[in-house]
Amino acid sequence: MDYLFVAIGLVGLFLGGDALVRGAVGVAQRLAMPPLLIGLTVVGFGTSMPELLVSVQAALGGVPALAIGNIVGSNLGNILLITGISALIWPIRVSGGTLGRDTAFMVAATLALVPLFWMGWIGRPAGAALVIGLIIYLVISYRTSQDTDTVEEDAGGTLWKSLVWLAFGFAVLLVGARLLVDGSVNIARSFGVSEAFIGLTIVAIGTSLPELATSLAAAIKKHSEIAIGNIVGSNIFNLLGILGATAVVAPIPVETRFLTFDLPVLIAATLVLTGLLLWRPLIGRWIGAALLASYAVYIVMAQ
Template identity: 60%
Template sequence: MDYILIAAGLIGLFLGGDALVRGSVGIARRMAISPLLIGLTVVGFGTSTPELLVSVQAALGGVPDIALGNVIGSNIANILLIGGLTALVWPIRVSGATLRRDLSVMVLAAAVLLPIFLTGAVGRLSGVALLLALVGYLVWAYLRPGDAVAEDHDASPSPAVLVSLGWVLVGLVALMFGARFLVDGATEIARGFGVSEAFIGLTIVAVGTSLPELATSVTAALRRQSEIAIGNIVGSNVFNVLGILGVTAIITPIPVAPRFASFDLPMMLAASVVLAVLLLTRPVIGRGVGCCLLIAYAGYVWLAQ
């Protein structure tokens, strides 16, 4: 039964995330927002909704290791797993100048968690600070889009606003049910097999909630829209740290197990720095780099046990 719950949860998260992104992008295109800005905000944050719902459910359900593992593991999977697969599908070409601000925010968001985690808990005050930082970033991104003004090469007509709102509503409902099923199933399996809840959160739950990011980035790569693919990864990582941890901590403070501060968070920070360096120094992230990212992810999962 627990495996059925996990399967149902993953399907709900995948379909719900797809519907949410479909509706969000439709609304954004009606508002004439650029592709990179859509990737960094609407798509990036929209595909992170599963992580938000799962982390809140886990924290309220008394399994904080799954809540934290979901956020940290999702960010690592976004960079190493999804970034690697995206580069394998089609070499990534994005101007470093275009993403400099957003990559800096992603790295700083990861770095600011270090002193918070060392206190042993993410309290409500920290949650408010993280959420305010997210609001500031959103306002900054909207008012100063920088080079993110490239034309949208998708010539298909934009759907009506009501249709897009319908997709958003359907997506949110599917995500809520999917998150509940996934957390319940994963928690019971972890307890039954004696596997730590942190490891389950860092791997199974994290990859499961990252399925919308995977689908979105790979689809964007197939359409040769590197801006959407990378913007999705960077935007999701920013939202995971500032938005998801912020909201979850405001609802209920999250105790931090020592392993997160000593191993998992440094790994997330290192992966963030690697992605930033790659995008800022290389004109193209090819398939060779993509393979290296995938190997690094496999190594992390092995060490995380």
């Protein structure tokens, strides 16, 4: 039954991702909103919902390593795995005027984990501070969104139709992610894999599949701004919103391995992605292949 859950979850995630991109592009056009902002907010938040559900349940269930691993692993998967695959499908070119601000928020949110992990404990005050940081980011994004370019392609249909696609995509993504994660965790535990490793790999990849499906669908449709905006936005939501909300619900102890190994890798990957987005006009297929190779190396070393 667990293998069936995994199969159904995969199908649901890809169907939901396609519906989410279709709805996001439609809403962006109808409301004259820039595609990068849609990817950073609407799509980024929607595809981060599985991480929120899994992390909160893990923290409440007494498996904090799974919660932390899910967030750190998801962000690594977003940067190395999803960006790599998206670039292989269609080279990423982003010219949004707010990209520097958004990547700065992503870097700052990642570096904020250093003192939290060093203390070995993320309590409710720290969690609340992270959530406040996310609110500040969203307010700034909203106020500056009118200064960027809007979607040019006609998505077709009405605003309500686009909203229905968004809602359908969210629902299918959530159900698919839940089935996939539940099945994957049960299978992994049957082989005696540690909870930290499960969180960093199996669960992280499972909850990142909405981002993968959404970014792949955007890449295929040649909406690179939606694809990269989804990745950057999802990372910000994961670090500030998901980790913050999880700590508010249930304070999280942090294992030493996250500070000494996984977090440094995440910081390095975040800085590499930021450099690529800010100083390269195009992230081509060779870079995408290098990112995928780096992710494979990390998975081997994370055991």
